[in-house]
Amino acid sequence: MITRRQWLQASGVFAAALALGPRSAFAQAARTVKIGVGLKSINSSVINLLIGEALGYNAEEGFTVQGLALGGNANVQVATDKGDVDIGIGVPSYALPILAKGQWGNALWFYQYTYPYKWDVAVAPGSAVKSYADLKGRNIGVSDFGGTEYPVTRNVLKSLGIDPDNDVKWTAVGAGVPAGVALQRGAIDALAYYDTGFGIIEGAGIPFELVQRPGNLPMIGGQFLMGLRQRVQAERGLFVGFGRSAAKASHFILARPAAGAKAFLKLYPETAPRGSSEEQAVKSVLAAISRRIKLYEPPYQGAAMGSIRPDEFTTEAKMNNWAIDDVSKIYTNDLIGEINAFDVEKVREQARSYA
Known part of the structure; x- marks a missing residue:
């Protein structure tokens, strides 16, 4: 209701x-x-x-x-x-x-x-987090708690035996570039996000590494x-x-x-992007959608x-x-x-x- x-x-x-x-x-x-x-x-x-x-x-x-x-x-x-x-x-x-x-x-x-499946978890280059199991005890950022990445990533962690309420901390960091900046500055240990969101961060030149997905991801x-x-x-x-x-x-x-x-x-x-040429603008869109179009x-x-x-x-x-x-x-x-x-x-x- x-x-x-x-x-x-x-x-x-x-x-x-x-x-x-x-x-x-x-x-x-x-x-x-x-x-x-x-x-x-x-x-x-x-x-x-x-x-x-x-x-x-x-x-x-x-x-x-x-x-x-x-x-x-x-x-x-x-x-x-x-x-x-x-x-x-x-x-x-x-x-x-x-x-x-x-x-x-x-x-x-x-x-x-x-x-499905369009979500990943990213970390800063060189992070000790290499797998989803390593997320236990970490601070995971999401764009906001109404975003799809939050419930979906919770479900994946739950399927791996990680309690999403007690074993990790969740922080809303904003969408797009602000989410990437939060990861880059260490305000969060990892960022759960979706394909086009990562594309925007990548297009802004913020480096990150995607954590290897676990096997048998649920098709949700x-x-x-x-x-x-x-x-x-x-x-x-x-x-x-x-x-x-x-x-x-x-x-x-x-x-x-x-x-x-x-x-x-x-x-x-x-x-x-402000001040961009047509070629640069096209590239920015392609960076954002390159993962999504496969889905x-x-x-x-x-x-x-x-x-x-x-x-x-x-x-x-x-x-x-x-x-x-x-x-x-x-x-x-x-x-x-x-x-x-x-x-x-x-x-x-x-x-x-x-x-």
Whole structure:
């Protein structure tokens, strides 16, 4: 159940976010689709959800997209449930506890736009921490306690027999470059973060080493597109169209990442480092997304892009002792066939020729 405090918080963030949005070449499209993301500001971690605007994919589907940074996953869930955004990003670490309490609303996940596993732990060069086992007794930094890296890394430590509440200390150090600076200055012993976050730190020239991942990492923590169930049913074409735009954009970026970076910067030039040339700006985006783009396609043989595996949910639920009898309430694969009904090679050719 969403509390009044949560709703007021989300409403405030949402109101501030209304001023945000890309510079669109398709401002006269039939309707505007608002997508809420759990970020404090738009960045390239959601590049494959946004560049369809610059590439014409959204116009082909009859809409234009406005990206809204709502500040956190809870705010996105509230905005989606209230209908203040058309599409939101759903994350299991926030959603599954709600489902376990029997308080899940009417949101429905219909496309998985990033697959597991995207998190790592970094240390300063020369650190004595060489494995996750060495994290016992250490101070681990996270961007904030609402970020996905916090619950996911806790789960991994728990699977290794490390008590995440008593065996380690957690410190919120901020996102992006500030997180890297905290590691560099020794304010924390290690930094748990996700792929695009490490890319931003790397792009800033801050050195770090990734701790070797343990074997048999749980396939948990994917990220999903969601809408209200009744709207997905009543406006099926809209949600298929958005999923198709995201799938096309994902193939576009995979075919030529630099072209995807250019398209993103056309929409969001303010995300480029201050004073950078076009070449430097493109490089900064590529540094941020180089790890993430490998996760656009499902790691399961024969699976269609965007398709959802329920065992990701049941695995995470078991790790946290969340009693969930039926995960089917939260997702559907019913739109995936239509979403992927396009010429992939045509998209790849567009990427190769994009200027």
